[in-house]
Amino acid sequence: MDTDSLTIAVAIKHVPVGGAFLRAQDKGLTREGVSHGIDPLNEVAVEWALRAREAGMATKVIVVTLGPPSAVDALRRALAMGADEAVLVTDPAFVGADVRATARALAAVVQRVEADLLLTGYESLDGSSGAVPAAAAAILGWPLLSRFGDGQLDGGALRGSRDLGAGPTRVEVDLPAVVSFVEGHVPPRYPKLKDVMRTRNAEPTTLTAADLGIGPAANGERVIDLREVPMAPKEPTILDLEAGIEALLVRLTAEANHG
Amino acid sequence: MADPRFLVIAPDVATADALLGVVPASACVDVVVLGVGSGDLDPATCALPADSIRAVPALAADADADVVGPALVELIRAAAVTVLDSSQPGRDLAGWLSATLDRPLVWAIDAIEVDGGILRADRVVLGGSHRLVHEVGVAAGVLVLAKPTLPASAQDRSRSAPADVTTLDVTAAAPRVRVLEASSDAAAGVPLNAARVVVSVGRGIGGADKVPLFRELAERVGAAVGASRVAVDSGWVPFAHQVGQTGTAVAPDLYVAFGISGAIQHLAGMRGSRSIIAINTDVEAPICRLADIVVKADAVEVAEGLLKRLG
Numbered sequence: 045m046d047t048d049s050l051t052i053a054v055a056i057k058h059v060p061v062g063g064a065f066l067r068a069q070d071k072g073l074t075r076e077g078v079s080h081g082i083d084p085l086n087e088v089a090v091e092w093a094l095r096a097r098e099a100g101m102a103t104k105v106i107v108v109t110l111g112p113p114s115a116v117d118a119l120r121r122a123l124a125m126g127a128d129e130a131v132l133v134t135d136p137a138f139v140g141a142d143v144r145a146t147a148r149a150l151a152a153v154v155q156r157v158e159a160d161l162l163l164t165g166y167e168s169l170d171g172s173s174g175a176v177p178a179a180a181a182a183i184l185g186w187p188l189l190s191r192f193g194d195g196q197l198d199g200g201a202l203r204g205s206r207d208l209g210a211g212p213t214r215v216e217v218d219l220p221a222v223v224s225f226v227e228g229h230v231p232p233r234y235p236k237l238k239d240v241m242r243t244r245n246a247e248p249t250t251l252t253a254a255d256l257g258i259g260p261a262a263n264g265e266r267v268i269d270l271r272e273v274p275m276a277p278k279e280p281t282i283l284d285l286e287a288g289i290e291a292l293l294v295r296l297t298a299e300a301n302h303g
Numbered sequence: 304m305a306d307p308r309f310l311v312i313a314p315d316v317a318t319a320d321a322l323l324g325v326v327p328a329s330a331c332v333d334v335v336v337l338g339v340g341s342g343d344l345d346p347a348t349c350a351l352p353a354d355s356i357r358a359v360p361a362l363a364a365d366a367d368a369d370v371v372g373p374a375l376v377e378l379i380r381a382a383a384v385t386v387l388d389s390s391q392p393g394r395d396l397a398g399w400l401s402a403t404l405d406r407p408l409v410w411a412i413d414a415i416e417v418d419g420g421i422l423r424a425d426r427v428v429l430g431g432s433h434r435l436v437h438e439v440g441v442a443a444g445v446l447v448l449a450k451p452t453l454p455a456s457a458q459d460r461s462r463s464a465p466a467d468v469t470t471l472d473v474t475a476a477a478p479r480v481r482v483l484e485a486s487s488d489a490a491a492g493v494p495l496n497a498a499r500v501v502v503s504v505g506r507g508i509g510g511a512d513k514v515p516l517f518r519e520l521a522e523r524v525g526a527a528v529g530a531s532r533v534a535v536d537s538g539w540v541p542f543a544h545q546v547g548q549t550g551t552a553v554a555p556d557l558y559v560a561f562g563i564s565g566a567i568q569h570l571a572g573m574r575g576s577r578s579i580i581a582i583n584t585d586v587e588a589p590i591c592r593l594a595d596i597v598v599k600a601d602a603v604e605v606a607e608g609l610l611k612r613l614g
Binding site: 068072073142143144147148166167172173174175176177178179180181182183187188189190191193203206207208209210211212213214215216217218221226227228229261262263264265266267268269270271272273278280281282283284285287288289291292293295296297 | 365367368369372389390391392394395396397398399401402403405406407408409410411423424427428429431432433434435436437438439440443445448479480481482483484485486500524526533535536537538541542543548549557559568578580581582586591592593594595596597598599600601604605608609612613
């Protein structure tokens with residue numbers, strides 16, 4: 045691997061944001077009519093990639109998304125932050141793409157742009173299977189560094205901190221690799237107005253399923269129903285500091301003795 | 304058509320018990336527990352409602368997917384439905400398997416039915432107001448990331464014969480992600496998925512320096528420590544403590560939420576609690592709509608007051 049010309053691909057997603065969420069429609073969920081933006085978790089990965097480039101450890105940052113044509117907004121946001129290039133994979137064949145189809149599309153783009161690193165969030169805000177990074181790593185044959193917080197590139201290796209459950213652990217992996225990020229360690233920059241203006245009509249490289257030589261996955265799951273869960277409205281008892289401490293003491297010690 | 308065979312892969316026995324709670328009661332099911340030998344298992348383990356339990360000492364409970372996957376891939380290929388837990392190692396393994404075996408994956412599943420070669424799986428969506436139902440054919444194999452709510456041991460699932468417990472010897476590949484320095488903060492205390500009482504902390508406690516106060520409170524009353532995604536992502540509390548869609552789903556007798564506003568992702572993991580007390584200065588916070596009692600006060604002041612009274 046040529047470490048003098050390291051390319052970082054960052055997978056991003058255009059998701060429902062700002063407290064709005066997916067909507068119930070007929071017997072399924074829809075994203076239509078919900079305000080969308082770049083997944084905040086993806087901004088963390090973009091920020092980390094930009095810092096690596098600014099530190100001279102990488103030469104190019106390419107953002108890639110799979111989605112409808114409107115997903116270009118997420119790419120433009122990343123371009124305004126400072127990404128060098130953007131790739132939009134869009135095709136009716138990918139509507140409702142599952143973990144496999146999404147991972148195949150991302151892996152195909154990574155190979156096409158000859159990236160050395162694929163950065164992702166550990167899950168997306170709306171899909172949230174949290175399984176796409178590992179699926180992409182399996183297809184590429186690359187190791188996955190999961191739930192990465194922050195760290196540095198050093199030649200052909202990446203060193204830093206991850207937390208799989210038991211607390212932060214310092215780890216190291218050789219490139220190429222897939223890295224999934226958590227929030228909270230690398231605060232993303234806010235794009236400057238002039239960069240937002242400069243990129244507001246930027247057109248990404250657009251690829252279809254045929255361009256990538258892939259299609260939807262076989263034997264996929266399908267949503268057959270959306271059922272409302274009846275919920276009795278609760279009227280909580282509101283207590284002040286003193287009364288609250290009394291109530292908590294009773295409940296906590298009762299449960300403790302019972303256990 | 305023969306009944307589909309289930310395979311449950313778990314990082315420990317408590318998780319295996321929880322995952323079995325999602326599997327249909329009548330199913331043929333084999334269990335794999337990572338990171339232990341059969342000799343290390345509590346004898347009570349063979350009471351789990353399973354046909355066989357295989358302990359795999361060669362694979363660490365949190366080993367990477369490209370280590371666990373290749374070692375277990377033939378076992379998984381032979382199973383119609385493989386059920387995994389929703390921890391990050393579980394999700395990574397599910398993603399690795401989905402791509403490698405070309406099998407569909409459903410996630411956040413809390414109920415499964417199998418009928419005539421079709422698997423029907425449910426998950427909670429839209430902050431708990433709805434359930435989404437998926438269907439997928441089992442003939443070509445299915446992967447399920449489960450979000451259990453009631454462990455098998457809490458359901459009436461006793462079997463006439465105890466499970467056959469053996470050690471499974473596999474060769475584990477060297478991990479490609481190398482650990483340089485292990486964490487010093489192992490997830491100490493009562494495990495979340497077995498706790499009767501959970502003391503949970505969020506952004507409103509103010510910072511990492513306040514966490515020991517709540518850990519002490521939890522220890523004093525025998526509770527597990529939970530946390531919101533914000534508290535975990537900010538590095539205040541290890542990920543093992545995260546309650547929610549991403550972390551552990553809990554349903555204790557009592558859930559005490561200190562300074563947690565109640566993002567949808569958090570509520571999805573604790574709304575099954577029998578009783579909920581929220582400590583929050585903002586009584587309009589979303590979590591207060593689920594609470595039985597809201598204490599309108601500063602989380603730290605309440606914790607300090609409680610510790611003083613507990614003596």
